[in-house]
Amino acid sequence: MTVSTGSGGRRGRFVRRIAGKFHVADAASGDIWDAIQLARHQDRPYPLDYISRLMPDFEEIHGDRMKGDDPAIVAGVGRYNGAPLAIIGQQKGRDAQDRAYRNFGMPSPEGYRKGMRLMEICDRLSIPLVTLIDTPGAFPGAGAEERGQGGAIAHSMMMMLGLPVPTVAVVIGEGSSGGALALGVADRVVMLENATYSVISPEGASAILWRDAGKAKLAAAAFKPTAANCYRWGVADAVVPEPEGGAHLDHDEAARLLDGYLSRTIRELQALPIADRGRQRRERFRRLGAVRDAGV
Amino acid sequence: MERNSYVCAVCGHHFAMTARQRLDHLADDGAWEEIGGDLRAADPLRFVDLQPYTDRIRAAEAKGATEAIISASLAIQGQPCVVAAMDFGFLGGSMGSVVGERFARGAEVAVARGVPFISITSSGGARMQEGVLALMQMAKSIVALDELAAAGLPFIMVLAHPTTGGVWASFASLGDVTYAEPGALIAFSGPRVIEQTTREKLPDDFGLAERQVEHGHVDAVVDRRELPARVGRLLAILERPALDETQSLASQLAQNGTERAARMAQALPSLSRRLRGRPEHAAADSGADSE
Numbered sequence: 376m377t378v379s380t381g382s383g384g385r386r387g388r389f390v391r392r393i394a395g396k397f398h399v400a401d402a403a404s405g406d407i408w409d410a411i412q413l414a415r416h417q418d419r420p421y422p423l424d425y426i427s428r429l430m431p432d433f434e435e436i437h438g439d440r441m442k443g444d445d446p447a448i449v450a451g452v453g454r455y456n457g458a459p460l461a462i463i464g465q466q467k468g469r470d471a472q473d474r475a476y477r478n479f480g481m482p483s484p485e486g487y488r489k490g491m492r493l494m495e496i497c498d499r500l501s502i503p504l505v506t507l508i509d510t511p512g513a514f515p516g517a518g519a520e521e522r523g524q525g526g527a528i529a530h531s532m533m534m535m536l537g538l539p540v541p542t543v544a545v546v547i548g549e550g551s552s553g554g555a556l557a558l559g560v561a562d563r564v565v566m567l568e569n570a571t572y573s574v575i576s577p578e579g580a581s582a583i584l585w586r587d588a589g590k591a592k593l594a595a596a597a598f599k600p601t602a603a604n605c606y607r608w609g610v611a612d613a614v615v616p617e618p619e620g621g622a623h624l625d626h627d628e629a630a631r632l633l634d635g636y637l638s639r640t641i642r643e644l645q646a647l648p649i650a651d652r653g654r655q656r657r658e659r660f661r662r663l664g665a666v667r668d669a670g671v
Numbered sequence: 672m673e674r675n676s677y678v679c680a681v682c683g684h685h686f687a688m689t690a691r692q693r694l695d696h697l698a699d700d701g702a703w704e705e706i707g708g709d710l711r712a713a714d715p716l717r718f719v720d721l722q723p724y725t726d727r728i729r730a731a732e733a734k735g736a737t738e739a740i741i742s743a744s745l746a747i748q749g750q751p752c753v754v755a756a757m758d759f760g761f762l763g764g765s766m767g768s769v770v771g772e773r774f775a776r777g778a779e780v781a782v783a784r785g786v787p788f789i790s791i792t793s794s795g796g797a798r799m800q801e802g803v804l805a806l807m808q809m810a811k812s813i814v815a816l817d818e819l820a821a822a823g824l825p826f827i828m829v830l831a832h833p834t835t836g837g838v839w840a841s842f843a844s845l846g847d848v849t850y851a852e853p854g855a856l857i858a859f860s861g862p863r864v865i866e867q868t869t870r871e872k873l874p875d876d877f878g879l880a881e882r883q884v885e886h887g888h889v890d891a892v893v894d895r896r897e898l899p900a901r902v903g904r905l906l907a908i909l910e911r912p913a914l915d916e917t918q919s920l921a922s923q924l925a926q927n928g929t930e931r932a933a934r935m936a937q938a939l940p941s942l943s944r945r946l947r948g949r950p951e952h953a954a955a956d957s958g959a960d961s962e
Contacts, residue, residue, distance in 0.1 A: 513840075515860030515868045520878060521886045525859040529844035532813045553797075553809055553840040553859070560810050574797050574806040574837075582867070584720040584799060597718055598802045608715065610803050661775060661814045663807040664768030669737075670709030 408592045410601050411577060413569040414549045418623035420630065421480075422449050422464030422507040425547070428630035429637070430455045433462075436493060438485075442522065445486030447478045447514070450493045452502060456638055461497045463490040463558055464507030467548070481514035484527035487557055494534050503541040503641050506558035511576045513554030528557040535560040536656065541644035543637060545615070546570040546602075547622075551579075562644050562656050564610065565636065566602035567629075568617040572610060573600035609663055676896045685832065685852050685895050690741040693756035693791055697899050703745035706753070707776040710769045711737060716802045724800040727762060736761045738769040739794065742777030744784070748903025750910065753781040755790040759833070764794035766838055767801040771808025774842065778815035782822045787906055791829040792843045795861075796836015809841035816845055825909050827902060830857050830880065830889065848905060850893040851880035857889065 413419075426433050430453030438444040450463045465482060468474035490506075497504045513524055535542060535558070544561035550572040566572060580594035581587060605611040615636045622629035644652060676696055677686040688696070695701040711732075718724040739761040744753055755777040757764045774790070781788040797805040819826055828846025832855035840859050851857060858878035865871055876882055883889040893901050 513859065515865045517865060517869075517871050517873055517877060520858055520860065520865075523844075523886075523888055525839035525857075526844040526888060528840040528859070529813070529842070532810060532841065533817065533845065536810075536813055536817055552806065553837050556806055556809055557840075560813065572803050572806075574799055574802055579864075580720075580799055586721075594720075597716070597720060599716060600803060605803060608804055610807060657814045657817065660807065660810040663811060664771055664804055665713040665715035665801070666768045666772050667711040667713045668709050669711045 407595050407599060407601065410569060411549070411571055411595050413621050413623075414571045416621065416623040417469060419548055420622055420626045421469075421509060422462065422466050422547070424626050425464075425507060425630050425633060426451075426453060426462055428627060429453070429634055430460065430462075436489065439488035439492060441485070441488060443485045445478075445483045445489060446476055447480055447482040447510075448486030448489055450489050452493075452496070456641075459500070459502045460641070461493050461502045461504045462507065463493055463504070464547075465510040465555075465558070467509060478514055480510045481512060482510065482554060482557075483514050483516075483519045484522045484524050487513075487527040487531045490558065491531055491534050494531075494538060497540050498538055501540055503645070504535075504538060504543075504561075505637060505641075506535075506542070506544045506561065508544060508546045508550045508555045508558050508572075509548030510551060510554050511549060512552040512579070513557070528553045531557040532560045536660070537653075539649050539653070541641055541647075541652065542656075543640055543644070545633065545637075546572050546611070547633075549573075549576070551576045560656075560660060562652055562659075563612045563640055565613045565615055565640075566605055566611045567615050567622060567633070568602055569621050570602055571600040572602075572605045573598045608665075676898075678895050683853065683894070685854060687759055687793065687832070689736060689760055690739075690756040690758040691736075693758075694741060694743050694745065694754060696895075697747055697754060697756075697791075697902070698743075698745035699747065699749065703743035703754070706742040706744065706780050707773040708737065708741070710772055712767055712769050712801075714800075715768075715804055716800070718800040718802065720800070727800065731761045734760065738773065739764045739766070739798075740770045740773050742773045742780070744780060744786075747789075747899055747906060750787075750903055750906035751784070752787045752789055752906060753777045753784070755788070757791060757793045757831075757838075759793040759795075759831075762798060764792075764838075765796060765798035765805070766794060766808050766812075767798035767805050768808060770798070771811040774808075774812050775815040778819050781824060782818055785822070785824065787825045787827060787909065788819050789827045789829065789902065790842065790846075791831055792834040792838050793831040794834060794836070794838040794843075796838055806837065809837045812842035813845075816842055827905060829893075829898065829902070830855050830883075832856055833858075833861075835859065835861050844888075849888075849890050850898070850901065851883060851889045851891075852895055852898075853880060853892050855880040857883045 433453035435451035449466045452461050465480045466477050467480035468477040542561035544559045544564045546566040577591040577594040581590040602614045618625040618628040677688050694703045712728045714724050740757045742755040755774050778788050825847045828849040830851040834857050856878050862873050880892045
């Protein structure tokens with residue numbers, strides 16, 4: 376299986392294959408809806424499923440040292456390819472009880488601040504950072520607002536942008552809204568084959584744009600938030616393949632495929648001088664968008 | 672109304688202002704020069720909800736504004752600066768690619784000229800019709816502020832009603848000093864979304880500027896009629912003494928395309944003074960180059 380790494384002919388072939396597959400999906404909203412269901416499949420691997428396979432020796436940190444600990448975000452350091460690696464990710468639950476405990480993967484400010492605690496450690500101890508993004512959005516609650524949800528997301532982006540160490544953001548499931556992007560300002564942003572990345576969940580968009588909670592399928596078709604499209608828009612640098620039928624069918628194989636991409640990419644990023652990495656990271660996000668120039 | 676800064680003389684209610692009105696109100700003699708004014712919204716997703724995005728853009732443009740933000744060079748109380756003012760009347764002040772780009776260009780002009788950057792927000796958040804590309808404008812605004820910080824220049828925020836969603840969760844939360852207008856709603860998730868999701872019953876003053884001061888997210892609530900004087904005073908306080916030479920060196924270097932050197936020169940005034948002064952110092956001084 377070839378994994379896109381950002382250069383060379385292999386990337387072209389691989390992306391065409393994926394893009395070809397999703398080209399069909401673009402035409403019919405039902406297929407995009409299927410992709411969204413797959414991205415949210417309850418058997419899909421979550422950060423702790425990848426962590427246990429990629430780095431058996433893992434020390435999870437807890438708490439933001441200010442208020443509390445947020446189970447919707449896991450963060451810690453582990454041993455990976457003979458060196459330390461830090462991971463931050465949104466963690467969903469698998470059964471009803473666990474889902475409630477993890478708050479459905481919707482982080483609170485304490486979660487982002489725990490992440491920033493780890494980023495500060497990465498900076499000081501020169502540890503590369505991988506984020507695993509999977510959230511319907513940051514938690515919308517009065518308490519979260521009072522404790523600074525907006526500022527926590529903004530500061531998390533700013534801190535990630537400035538990290539001197541290699542950083543890779545992987546959208547492993549659904550990446551929705553600023554709650555996802557808070558962990559997404561990295562040297563490389565990649566998506567698993569069946570992951571989605573969007574400004575808002577289809578349900579949220581349905582309620583706001585259609586003023587009708589039942590139009591989520593229409594909203595999904597309008598956003599087209601698939602990995603192939605995000606690659607075309609430049610939002611994702613690469614698409615990492617999943618096991619045949621989807622990551623939920625084979626966690627071991629899903630972790631192996633991600634491992635292949637991560638090992639190579641972290642090595643590539645480490646070979647770059649710090650200043651170049653920082654400049655390229657800034658340029659990457661400075662560029663994104665689509666505008667018309669009426670002056671020309 | 673215009674003479675009273677669009678504030679009700681009886682009850683003090685702050686009415687919505689367009690970006691042009693904002694700049695006219697803040698700028699000395701109402702004089703400002705627009706940055707990135709030719710940029711217009713595109714439709715990268717060919718987005719259609721209840722109506723096509725292109726129709727929404729056309730209808731908004733027909734009302735006179737060209738986008739939901741204007742960046743401009745101007746002076747406030749004699750202090751040169753760059754201001755990025757948002758306009759809730761243009762598609763709810765939503766942040767799409769043009770808003771992100773004009774904001775970033777405003778910050779870049781501030782860096783090139785070595786002046787402070789100010790933003791006045793009035794926005795529902797990211798522009799959904801531009802999908803994930805609208806989300807990425809949050810990150811773009813962060814890159815712009817990072818450049819500003821590297822140049823050692825201040826960022827001042829004025830939060831007007833409303834400042835919510837992706838705008839509050841990006842640059843609007845990162846002011847060195849943050850003012851809010853009376854009664855402005857400031858929140859990541861709006862009250863309706865919170866009540867629907869959590870079934871919480873929110874107090875009537877949820878997220879209002881006055882509560883945000885209590886919770887520590889805003890420095891002060893400032894009446895709009897006092898805003899030019901208040902911002903002007905802050906700019907005067909923050910003005911750096913005796914850095915004129917360094918600043919002009921920095922802008923010269925920036926014009927020559929050595930942007931990083933310019934940033935260094937601005938961030939490290941003592942170093943740049945030392946480097947520039949070395950030949951004379953070597954001759955006239957006995958090596959006492961530490962400060």
